Every structure is written in structure tokens, then in C-alpha cells.
Amino acid sequence: MPVTPAPHFRFRPRKFGQKAIWQLAFAETIVWAGFYYLFPALLPRWEQDFGWAKTDITIAMTLALVVSALATPYAGSLIDRGHGRTLLVGCAAFGSLLVASLTLVSTPLQFYGLWLLIGLMMGGSLYDPCFSFLTRTYGGGARQAITLVALVAGFAGTLSFSLSNILAEPFGWRVSALTFAVLLLLVAAPLFWLGTRPGNTNSEATETETPDSQKAGRRMARSKAFRNPVFWFLATAFSLIYLNHGMMITHFLPMLDERGVSLEIAVVAISFIGPLQVAGRVVMVMVEKRVSTRAICTTAFASMVLASAALFAAHWSLLLLPLFVLFQGASIGVMSILRPVVTAEYLGRAHFGTVYGVLAMPVTASFAFAPWLGAIIWTFGGYDSLLFATAIMALAALLFFVLAATHRQSA
Template sequence: MPDKGTYRRIVWPFAIAETIIWAAIYYSFPALLLTWEQDLGWSKTELTGAFTVSLIVNALCAPLAGRLIDRGYGRFLFMGSMLLGAALLCALSMITEIWQFYAVWLAMGAAMSGCMYEPCFAIITRSFRENAKRAITLVTLVAGLAGTVSFPSAHALVEMMGWRMTVLVFAAVMVITTGPLVWIACRAADRMAEGRAFVPSQKTRHALRILKTFAFWALALSFAMLALHHGMMINHILPIFDERGIAKEAAVLAISMIGPMQVAGRLAMMAAERYVSTMVISAGCFIAVFGASTALLGTSAMPSLIAMFVLLQGAGNGVVSIVRPVLIATLLSRRNFGAVSGLAATAFMAGTAFGPTLGSLIWEIGGYDLVINLAIAMPLIGLLLLLAAARYPSTVSDEDPE
């Protein structure tokens, strides 16, 4: 069991670094979206298309990033990706054309694949092995406040100096604070992994054999259902509330509480994990999200159900970020965890990227009631896939063929 010194050298630096990285890179986009629309004159559709491209690139690069971490290059990947992200924020401050905006965010997708949750959890799992769950939980508890840091910071800085200087400030904070933290954490993690980390498959094709297993696809698609659901709901929640006659102020307050509910869900998981298994907690995430969508359907008749939606949507999705890497290691592979986690993340990130578009298409066909009904079905499908993956776990990638 890792001691307090190990957590001080690895976990807490990663937690602070991830908070800053998520705040500066990921949440800066929604935080500055309206400002960009007003200042640059491009539509929301044009702007958010760049973010979708970024998430797709992130998904495509994730397996390679995971493979590099398995081979012991996590420190250089993480540092390089973080510095690339900071450099791209600097480039963002100088854009004047829409193609430049897209080029920056396309490259940002590659940077995100090497310095956000997936690579961080892969490095922690490689070092902590079966004790990774608590370390991952602590990282997400702190980094769950990234949105709370990013939105007010961006608003205040834009008011003082404009959005171009704001992204430069974000870049500077990343380099000055996150750089040393990442280096310290990764170096300590490498030392901890010496002699205890699983030796990855020498040939990439051996690690890729996991793609032939039922368990991989069932688990990857189960969490992709939640990602698709969350991406669809969060991006359409304001017009859904508006259609249901809920005041804009109440709607904005409700959305702002989803982040704190994610942290609350993680704290509840820490209290319950000694009594129930990770699989039971995972199933609870899907049931919570199902309950959130069901509550949302009833907000027309009973607006107070908004509170239930916020609680269940936030808590359910907050815990997912913890249990997903744990289940990948348990049901699929510890030896090639980085590569396998990256492959599974491709489906998860694709769900996040295409959720908003799917919501728009369904809305055009049958309105937001149809969107909500689809949202009710998604976690149920995901739960069935999760149970199927647990019933038929795979260890194929932990043994190389002769």
C-alpha cells in the first residue's frame, strides 16, 4: 500500500496539474465561446465544430499515447503534450481566420491526448497497479473543480484585458505551475514503477489482440453510451429547460451545480467503496444517469425535479471517470493498460464529440421529448453491455502468443 510520501510526490502534483490543464485547455473553450462569437463574428456551429474536431483527434491519438506510456515514455509524453498545449494557446491568441482556429484546435486534440485524464490515469495505474483506484479518485476530486476555476477566471480576465491576453495568461500559468508539477510526479511515478510495472507486449499487434474480444467492445461501448448521453444532455440542456418553461436564471444555476455534484458523487463513492465492489458502483452510475433523464422528462409537470436531474447527472458522471480505468484494468488488461485504455477511450471520446450533433438531429425529427426518451434508453443499453462485459472478462492481451 503506497504511503503518504508517495501520494505527496505523485498524486497531489498530478491532481493540481490536471486541474490547471483542464481549466486552461478544455474548459477555456466553453468559457470563451460567447466572447469568440461576438468578437470574431463566427457562428456557434462554426466555433463548436472546431472543438468536435479536437475531440476526434484526441480519440484517434489516445491509443498511441497509451502505448508510449506502457513503454515507459510517460514523462516525456506528458511534458511534451502540456508544453504543446501551452504553445497552441499562444497561437490561439493570434488567430484571425476560421481555418487558423480549426488548425489550432485540431493540434490541441493531439496535445490533450497526452496530458489529460487518460494518460494521467495510465501513468498512475502503471505505478500503483492494484492500488490505483484511490489515487485516481483523489486526482478527480481535485480536478473536478477545473470548471469552477476556469469559468470565473476567464470571465474576469476577459473583462480586464480581452480574450487574447486571457489565453496567454492561461498558457503562462500552465508552463510556470504545471510544468514542474508534472515533472516531479512523472519522475516519482517512474521510480515507483521500476521493478513492479507490468512489462508491455513487445509487439503492438499483440496488445491489439484485445480488439478481438467481446469484453473489450462491450465495456468500451457501455461507457460510450454514457459519454454520448452526457455530451447530448449538457449541450442541449439550456434549450430543453427553456422549452419546459424554466427561467434562464434557474437553468444556469442548475447547470453550474453539475460540477459540484460530480465531486459529491466521488466523495460518496469513497465512503461506499469498502462495502461494495467496483462493479456495483459502476452499475450505480448507469442507474443514476437513467434516473436523471427520467427526472428531466417530468420537469414540465414538476419543475422541482431539476434538482434530482442535477444531482443524479452530476454524481453518476463524476464517478464514471474513476471506475472506467479500474474496470479496464480488471476486466481487460493491466499489462498493456495504456494502449487498451487508449483504445477504449476512442469510443468514449467519440461519444462525447458526437453527442451534441446527435441531439440536434433527434430534435429536428421529434423535438426534445424524443431527445429525452433516447437519453433514458442510453444508460439502460450501457448497463446491459457493462454486465455482459463483467460476465465474459478477457485476459487475452496479458499473454503474448509464442
């Protein structure tokens, strides 16, 4: 039985123009490009310029993602209290100063300190807080808004890798970093400001409760979620799937190298992951009126099992490599949209930012630790064992999602 949104979450097309959603979509594209994707885009140049080991540099991103995971529940709470605009704008603006400061570092400690702070900004400006804001604002109509934002922001990786390298080649990586700092400050922050201005938000979403009653409501929402088995089933399912994806993406190039695949072919293959994420989202938009959310989500989980199997079998035939890219890319692309949508449908929209923020914490943490856990599995069993593990993770994630859907239906 579908969940009926509370009155203050009703979607009113006349109040919410597409313009505001486009503004948020382009802002998300820039913060993803300037915060998250800038790291892998400039990693080889940092390694060459600083002379530090690659493992020492990549610790910074792990720390940033861990901080982002810890910050997400607090970001959700701020959004529930009506501070979404300040949060999104402030994180983009202050984050721009941190990205610019990367050009001044000379020691690993300085580098780690800046990325810890950038991780905090990521926790307040990437998909999770943005989708929480959209869900609070648009209620039952949030799915269309989330889909549009995810479709546009799917090109953030392309923007970051292409622009950073175009600038870094003749001018050095510091010019690239400063360029993205300017984009964050002068483009992303203003777009967040415009996309979240009061004229674009549901005036009925403004809380009439006192601060104490709001705080009690958020605490009650967390407590209710923790007592609900569906919450734990969804948290486990999504955490496993992002652990799978983090391992796959991080170890993809050395995995193919171990199988004798040339670096050129491997780079071409992984470069299609991003576009196929967008393609998966487009297909979802085309079929969503005829196919249930549960069916789409089940298909995405199952496809990630097939992705691991295809990559394992590519050891004997490279013709199966495109199947891995297709299944993995399209599925994780759809998953980024379905995660907030399914959470709202299965757990309700009341105090959504608080509940979704808590659920997102283990998901982000899983993605942060995926490279390290993948390296441990590889150390003891090689990449065949890693692919077996990722297949098991995806299969377990599918089973936990089925449990969540079944339990919700029977409740």
C-alpha cells in the same frame, strides 16, 4: 475472482508518496481548465469578437475531441513504453504555446488548425493518459491515486469559468487565454515533471524486454482485447454513457428554454453539475471499502437512466430538476474514476496503456459527436425525443455493463 497484478505493478506505499499524486492532481486541474474548459468559457466572447456563427466556432471543439480520440491509443502505447513523463510534460508545454497562439487568429481556418493541435495535446495529457500512467505505476493501488486526481481536477471547470471571465471582463479574452497559457507552461508542465520523476515511479515497472518484444507484447495485448467480448461490452457501455452525457450537457439550456424555464434558473442548475461530480466521487470514496466496484458502477449507470426521466418529468414540475442535476452530475463524476478501474479489473493491467487507449477512443469520439447527433434527434422529434433517446442509451449502457460483469465472472 480478483485479478492478481503482475509483480512489477505492486503498490508500495513507501515508494509512492501522496505528494506526487497531489502534483499530478493539480497539473490535471490546470490542463483540463486550460485546454477543455477554456473553450466553453470563452465561447460567448469569441462569438462577439470574431463575429462568427456559434455553430462555426463549436466545430473546432468537435474536431479537437475527434483528434484527441484518435491520439489516445498512441498515447497509451507511449506510456507502456515508459515515455509517460515526456508525453505529459511535452503536451502541457507545447499546448501552452498553442493556447497563446489563439490570441493571434483572424480566420476560422487558423482557429480550426490550432484546435486540431490542441486536441492532440488533450489526447496526451487529460485523464486517459494520466490514469494509464497511474495504473502502470501503481498497479493495484491505482484506484486511490486516480480517485484523488479526479477529486481535485473536478474543480477545473470552476477555475476556468471564474478566472477566464474575471480577467476577460476588464482586459479582454486574450488576456484570459494568455494567463492559462502561462499556467500550462509554468505550473502544469513542472507539476507533471515533478509528479512523474523517477523517484515517484516504480523502478520495477521499467521494462527489461527489448523494443521488439515490447512491441510484440502490445500487439498481442490489443489482439487479446479484441477477441475478448468483455472489451466490446465495456467499450459500448462507456461510449453510450458519454454520448448520453454529451447530449445532455450541450442541449441542456435550450431544452429548458423550450420548457419555459428561465435562463437564470437553467444556468444555476447546470452550474451544479461540476460540484456534484466531485460530491459523487467523495461518496464513492466513503463507501468503496464496503461496496464492490460492480455495485457502484451499476448504480451509476442506473442513475443516469433516472436522470433522463427526471428531466423529462420536470416539464410538469420544476421540483424534479434538482434530481436530474444530482443523478447526472454524481454519476458521470463517478464514471470518470470507474472507467480505468473497471478496465484494469476486467481486462488486466498488462500493457494497460495500450488497451485502455484503444477502449477510450470510441468513448471520446462519442462525446465529440454528441452535440451533432443530439441536434439531429431534436430536428426530427424535439427534445422529448432526445430525452427518450438518452434514457435508452443509459439503459443500454447498463445492460452492456451487466453483460461484461457476467461474462467476466463466468470466464
